[in-house]
Amino acid sequence: MTTKTPTPAAVIAALGTLVSTMLVARAVAEVLREEVDGYKQAILDAGDYRDQYTDERITEPSDDWTMSDEESSSYLALLDATVRAAGHNPPEGFCPALMAESALRDAQAAMIKAAEPFFGVTAGQLLCGTKTERGLETHAKYLDLLTGLVVNAPGFTFPTPLVEAAAMRTL
Numbered sequence: 001m002t003t004k005t006p007t008p009a010a011v012i013a014a015l016g017t018l019v020s021t022m023l024v025a026r027a028v029a030e031v032l033r034e035e036v037d038g039y040k041q042a043i044l045d046a047g048d049y050r051d052q053y054t055d056e057r058i059t060e061p062s063d064d065w066t067m068s069d070e071e072s073s074s075y076l077a078l079l080d081a082t083v084r085a086a087g088h089n090p091p092e093g094f095c096p097a098l099m100a101e102s103a104l105r106d107a108q109a110a111m112i113k114a115a116e117p118f119f120g121v122t123a124g125q126l127l128c129g130t131k132t133e134r135g136l137e138t139h140a141k142y143l144d145l146l147t148g149l150v151v152n153a154p155g156f157t158f159p160t161p162l163v164e165a166a167a168m169r170t171l
Helices: 008-046 061-066 069-085 095-118 123-128 136-153 161-170
Strands: none
Touching: 008 061, 008 069, 008 095, 008 136, 061 095, 061 123, 123 136
């Protein structure tokens, strides 16, 4: 693959809007994940949902996948009702946090694709990793480098002050 000379102006022009989009997507995903996990925690605390493999009580939202199909149906119905009561209106059977996390991954993929002509790095190469780092770690570091390159460029403005605070916390 032939790469372009990565002048700062060219990189900023290619990535500026994409980085802004990714930062907004990341902020939304973080907020919605915290919110939905709070709903899940409240439902788990109020119920007696059991791990179908160990019969232990499920106390953490990250373990809710271990429920039986029967318990999962009632749990997800309660979660859907709670999400809708909070003012969210996702399509039937969809989770707002998962939808936001999917949008974040799409924004990150667009950043990597837009940077490819400048640096010659593909998403596939990043996910293969290196001798010392796993693929997802390499992928995350590359996204951080691209984001840092753009947000630290002269003239870059964050989409909102909230996004600026969130970006600075993670960069």
